[in-house]
Amino acid sequence: MNLEIQGKVAVVTGASAGIGFAVAEELLANGARVLIVARDEGRLNQAATRLISGAPGHEKNVIALAVDVSRPEAAQLIIDQAVGAFGELDILVNNAGRAHAGGLLTSTEQDWEEMTGVKLTSMRRLCRAAIPHMQKTKWGRIVNMSSIGGIYPNPKLLVSHVLSAAINNLTKSLALEVAKDGILVNAIGIGAVATDNWANNMVPAVRRARAEFKDLSDDEVVARISAECTPVGRAGSAREIAAIAAFLASNRNGFVTGDTIEASGGADRFM
Ligand SMILES: NC(=O)c1ccc[n+]([C@@H]2O[C@H](COP(=O)([O-])OP(=O)(O)OC[C@H]3O[C@@H](n4cnc5c(N)ncnc54)[C@H](OP(=O)(O)O)[C@@H]3O)[C@@H](O)[C@H]2O)c1
Structure with missing residues (x-):
């Protein structure tokens, strides 16, 4: 399937490894220009090199920005860099993050602060910074990486799953807010990958x-x-999640918005 995203500009956070890397690879293979983000600069640059070597002739279509998405200034910096380098912003994939194993009684204030910062806070800030650019062109796609636990919570991953439920809710509400602007917003409820x-x-x-x-x-x-x-x-594999993300982020998706797609091999929990 041709995703019809030739020349579109995408930001993918958490793209130096795992699912984010696979998403960047998929978007690039379909002709998009991609800004990839992660904290560890060395690993991020290696990821950029791997992406470029997999897409000969498209060296200028990948740029890397090493920044912690949970920092207050990060969202605006990321979006400004993408627009400054490529001239527009069409696709945002909010993927940075990790799982946190533990229940309410075993999670600290610091756990909540760190996890909320990297997942929910960075996501809402990045959406806030990206959407005005999408409104200008009346076209935008946002994909938020969530967890199957946002729908079927597991107390062994309480912090992650509470935040995933919030991400699903943000996704639905935001989709309704910006639907009239040609912007589609979806989440993926990821299982064990x-x-x-x-x-x-x-x-x-x-x-x-x-x-x-x-x-x-x-x-x-x-x-x-x-x-x-x-x-x-x-x-599951990172590529299997990336295929869903790339479709949601593409022009071939015109009618799915506000949804959390379950991508969990049928599982309703994963530990
Ligand atoms: N794998 C699963 O089973 C699963 C299940 C449910 C949900 N998810 C979600 O899917 C997303 C991707 O997970 P994954 O399994 O692909 O993880 P991964 O392989 O550990 O990759 C995580 C990526 O995010 C980056 N990252 C982490 N914290 C960051 C921060 N504060 N700022 C910027 N970048 C940051 C990492 O690079 P640096 O460390 O260098 O920053 C790395 O590039 C995560 O949000 C995760 O919660 C995954």
Whole structure:
């Protein structure tokens, strides 16, 4: 399917790895120009190099900006950089973030502050900064990465799932606010997808809860948990999520807005 996004300008946050990288790759392959964002500059530049080498002749279509999206000035900086470099802003993929394993009683004030900052606060600020540019052209697409737990909460991931529910709600309300401007806003309710996020944030919690996994490698733990909690019997891949995001972000999507697409292999929880 031709996504009809040739020349469109996209910002993808959290694009140095995992799902964000796969989204940037997909948009680039379809002719978009992409500004990628993450904190670790070295890893981000390597990601930009990999993107460019996968799209020969389109070196000028990728730029990288190393910034923490939760910083107050980050959203405006990111959008200004994209518009300054490419002249417009059409697509925003709010993907930066991670999972936080724990319940209410085991989560600290700092956990809430950090997680809210990187997920919800950065998302609303980036939408706020991006939308005026989309209104000018009467065309825009916003995709917010959420979690399946925003619909089916799991107390073992309480902070992440409360924030995911808020993201779904923001997505729906914002979609209604800007629908008349040709801007479509959707979220993806992601289930278990094997990325660094799983290895770094989920596997340690799973190991604490499941002594029988002590001799398994991280990959084996992810495979076992994913098979247990996902009806399709495996974790998803970043590319599978990117395919959905790219469609939602494209001109081929004209009628889906305010929705949270469940992309979880049929699972209603993932731990
Ligand atoms: N994988 C899953 O199973 C799953 C399930 C549900 C929801 N999700 C959501 O999907 C999104 C992508 O997850 P993933 O699995 O692809 O994670 P990942 O592989 O760990 O990649 C996360 C990306 O976000 C960047 N990032 C993290 N914090 C940031 C910050 N404050 N500012 C800027 N960039 C930041 C990371 O780079 P730096 O560390 O260098 O900043 C990296 O590029 C996340 O929002 C996650 O919560 C994932």
